[in-house]
Amino acid sequence: MTGNVLTIRGLSKSFRRKRAVDQVDITVSRGEITGFLGPNGAGKTTVMNIVMGLVGADAGEIELLGVRDGFRRRDVRSRIGFLQEKPRIYPDMTARAYLHFFAGLYDVGDEDQRVGEVLERVGLSSVRGRLGTFSRGMQQRACLARVLLHRPEFLILDEPTLGLDPNGMADMRAIFREMKGQGVTLLFSSHQLAEMERICDSVIFMRQGKVIASGRQVDLMPVATARGAVSVELFEPVRDHTSRIALIEGIASVCERATNHLELTLTNPPADARHARAEVARLLALAGVTVLAITVTVPTLEDLFIGLTGADGAGPALVHHQLHPGRGILHGTRI
Known part of the structure; x- marks a missing residue:
């Protein structure tokens, strides 16, 4: 389906x-x-x-x-299996008794076998004692086992x-x-x-x-980064070569970041960082510059989270904008 x-x-x-x-x-x-x-x-x-x-x-x-x-x-x-934020347990029950109780409520047919399976799957099959004595993490495992019981x-x-x-x-x-x-x-x-x-x-x-x-x-991800932002260190001063690099076919944009550092984007960035570095090295060789280092910027989900919500959680102002129709929609961005 x-x-x-x-x-x-x-x-x-x-x-x-x-x-x-x-x-x-x-x-x-x-x-x-x-x-x-x-x-x-x-x-x-x-x-x-x-x-x-x-x-x-x-x-x-x-x-x-x-x-x-x-x-x-x-x-x-x-x-549906629903796990709430705070573990919902019966502290005087063992994990096995807890699951048998809910297996009865869920009308699980192969109750004994299924309880054993989910206990094994969450790593609690050999754990003894009452749920009230479990750590928060162990209680969370028991609750996950509960929501998996009825498949x-x-x-x-x-x-x-x-x-x-x-x-x-x-x-x-x-x-x-x-x-x-x-x-x-x-x-x-x-x-x-x-x-x-x-x-x-x-x-x-x-x-x-x-x-x-x-x-x-x-x-x-931010458009410039997602489309192949690459940081490059040159032996020569960047300002002496920026205009020539910008004219090379395959380079979408180039920006001076420091005396010997520039950032560029590729018109058609490769799917992985290794191939992107190789492509940048090939293109910059056409400009006759000496490349000392190439770093492909790989944004993380944390970068995206902070970019959307703000480092302090205050977040960006909201405007409506769409990226890649049918795939990703950015409803809010920093302005």
């Missing part, structure tokens, strides 16, 4: 006089991992709670697994890596990739940007209740 597992149009929600969600439009494509990003208080958790029917919306439409207001139907909810086709996870150590995050990453390989769609929020960068097919950014950008990471 193809298409979207989640489509949100014009979603709004206020708490007293505070607008927590403001005219939000979101789509989550089937079979993909979508990261949900934004500063604390951006509205991500509220959107997730509305999608699951835990909070009522003031306005907007939600289509969940092809069903309008699907959160109202038990048969639709039974196909959902769509996972909505709010901060699933919170409290996990590096080994735990690596395990979680492997689980997410495994789930995707099985055809499961994932939407999850996290402040672990390096982890999201590794596994997400696309991202959604929120700030102050609004979606300010959405799409694939490469399509949302």
Whole structure:
């Protein structure tokens, strides 16, 4: 099956006089991992709670697994796994008893086998003791096991890596990739940007209740960087050669950054950094300059996050602009 597992149009929600969600439009494509990003208080958790029917919306439409207001139907909810930000546990239960309890609620047919499988998958099969004695990370693993019990086709996870150590995050990453390989769609929020960068097919950014950008990471990167920004150190002074370099076919732009440093962009940048460096070296040889170093600028998801929301979370002013129609949409940019 193809298409979207989640489509949100014009979603709004206020708490007293505070607008927590403001005219939000979101789509989550089937079979993909979508990261949900934004500063604390951006509205991500509220959107997730509305999608699951835990909070009522003031306005907007939600289509969940092809069903309008699907959160109202038990048969639709039974196909979803939802992990809230704070672990919901029964502290006096063991992990195994906790999962058996929910397996009964989910009407899992092969209960004993399935409980054993998910405990093994989250690394808790040999752990004894009550959940109340578990660390935050272990409690998070137990909760993840709970939402995997009934083999959902769509996972909505709010901060699933919170409290996990590096080994735990690596395990979680492997689980997410495994789930995707099985055809499961994932939407999850996290402040672990390096982890999201590794596994997400696309991202959604929120700030102050609004979606300010959405799409694939490469399509949302600053245009100059995404199109092949390259830093070059020359032996000769840059100003003596800038005009000649700018005329070389294959170089889109060139800018002096320091006496012996320039930044240029390629008209058709190669897909990987190694080939980009080779292409720059070949082109600059035509200008007769001595190249000492070539560095391809590779922006990170953190760079994108800070660029969209501001280093202090205050964020950019909002304007509407579209990049790469049908792929990535930048709803807000710094002006």
